Amino acid sequence: MQHLAYFVALWVLLAGLYGVVTSRNYVHLVACVAVLQSATYIILLAAGFRTGGVPPIFYGVPVGTRTVDPVVQALMLTDIVVEATVAALLLSIAVQLHKASGTANPSELEALEG
Amino acid sequence: MTRSVRLTMFFAGAILLTIFFVASLGNVPAVGDYPGPYGNVLSAVVVYERHVTNIVTAVNFDYRAVDTMVEESILFLSVAGSAVLLRQMRSEEKKENDDRKLKDSEEKTSIPSSSDATRGFALLIVGPMVLFGLYIVTHGQLTPGGGFQGGVIIATAFLLLYLAGDFTRFREIVSHTFVAIIEGIALFTYVFIGFLGMFEEKAFLQNVLPFGRTGDVVSGGTIWVLSCATGIAVATGVLEVIYAFLEQVLEEWSR
Numbered sequence: 001m002q003h004l005a006y007f008v009a010l011w012v013l014l015a016g017l018y019g020v021v022t023s024r025n026y027v028h029l030v031a032c033v034a035v036l037q038s039a040t041y042i043i044l045l046a047a048g049f050r051t052g053g054v055p056p057i058f059y060g061v062p063v064g065t066r067t068v069d070p071v072v073q074a075l076m077l078t079d080i081v082v083e084a085t086v087a088a089l090l091l092s093i094a095v096q097l098h099k100a101s102g103t104a105n106p107s108e109l110e111a112l113e114g
Numbered sequence: 115m116t117r118s119v120r121l122t123m124f125f126a127g128a129i130l131l132t133i134f135f136v137a138s139l140g141n142v143p144a145v146g147d148y149p150g151p152y153g154n155v156l157s158a159v160v161v162y163e164r165h166v167t168n169i170v171t172a173v174n175f176d177y178r179a180v181d182t183m184v185e186e187s188i189l190f191l192s193v194a195g196s197a198v199l200l201r202q203m204r205s206e207e208k209k210e211n212d213d214r215k216l217k218d219s220e221e222k223t224s225i226p227s228s229s230d231a232t233r234g235f236a237l238l239i240v241g242p243m244v245l246f247g248l249y250i251v252t253h254g255q256l257t258p259g260g261g262f263q264g265g266v267i268i269a270t271a272f273l274l275l276y277l278a279g280d281f282t283r284f285r286e287i288v289s290h291t292f293v294a295i296i297e298g299i300a301l302f303t304y305v306f307i308g309f310l311g312m313f314e315e316k317a318f319l320q321n322v323l324p325f326g327r328t329g330d331v332v333s334g335g336t337i338w339v340l341s342c343a344t345g346i347a348v349a350t351g352v353l354e355v356i357y358a359f360l361e362q363v364l365e366e367w368s369r
């Protein structure tokens with residue numbers, strides 16, 4: 001199974017998407033969106049992995065040992081910041097919706113009235 | 115649309131996605147078979163070029179420092195967005211009402227006070243946690259860590275104060291205006307360090323400070339300074355978001 005990590009990422013993506021589709025509570029929905037975003041981390045890290053590679057930290061490790069790719073790890077750091085951002089904004093919207101309509105269930109919301 | 119229609123569409127889409135995914139994995143190299151040049155180049159030269167041992171932090175704060183600057187502005191935007199979305203949409207007499215209601219709602223609050231175990235644990239752990247967060251921030255260029263990770267740890271340490279006490283104590287210890295001002299100063303510091311390079315007729319965010327000795331805490335030129343500025347900006351930014359959510363507690367009390 002040479003592509004196992006990519007299939008794991010696909011499974012996590014589908015599980016998160018299923019949670020979003022069948023969610024009955026806004027907070028649960030935000031957690032499922034976070035799970036969705038974790039699938040992208042798995043793909044990034046799997047793309048930069050090297051079998052038998054050490055982490056790209058040379059503190060005490062001689063320069064020249066084969067490490068895994070550090071560039072995708074830096075990309076992933078920024079990705080996590082974006083996830084925290086999206087979760088904070090979505091939760092703010094959820095709080096305001098609960099205050100305005102009294103329910104946290106997406107399917108119990110009524111349509112907007114102009 | 116009804117739940118069953120949604121589920122049917124989801125399963126159809128999932129099957130299609132799986133088919134296309136498997137079909138597109140045709141010639142992709144196996145996991146673990148890293149071919150690309152960038153990782154090899156960076157692992158070979160960064161320790162000698164910048165005198166740091168953490169390649170990921172060097173990429174984040176030196177080679178791709180522009181991306182990190184945009185990331186911090188994304189964080190700042192989310193803080194501002196949360197504060198705007200959770201703003202209290204009432205009249206201006208709200209402030210006096212708040213303080214008056216705080217004083218006489220201490221007895222009839224519906225939020226249960228925290229247990230002794232929580233309070234004892236928080237008392238023990240807040241100090242070491244802030245110290246640990248500062249260690250992660252300042253040693254970002256030597257061992258795994260950096261500004262983002264350490265900043266979140268420091269912000270969580272302050273959140274423990276709220277968990278141990280209640281919102282009034284938290285507001286007394288962590289002043290809202292102070293946090294907001296420090297966040298602006300930290301973000302401004304990041305951009306100002308970037309302009310240091312332009313004063314010497316080099317590129318924006320070029321590493322122009324002295325590199326130091328590999329293994330020292332203060333090494334890597336601007337990498338250390340940018341990591342500390344990012345740590346402070348992230349810690350205060352997360353505290354601002356926490357404030358925006360905890361102000362809702364005031365609304366609950368005054369209802």
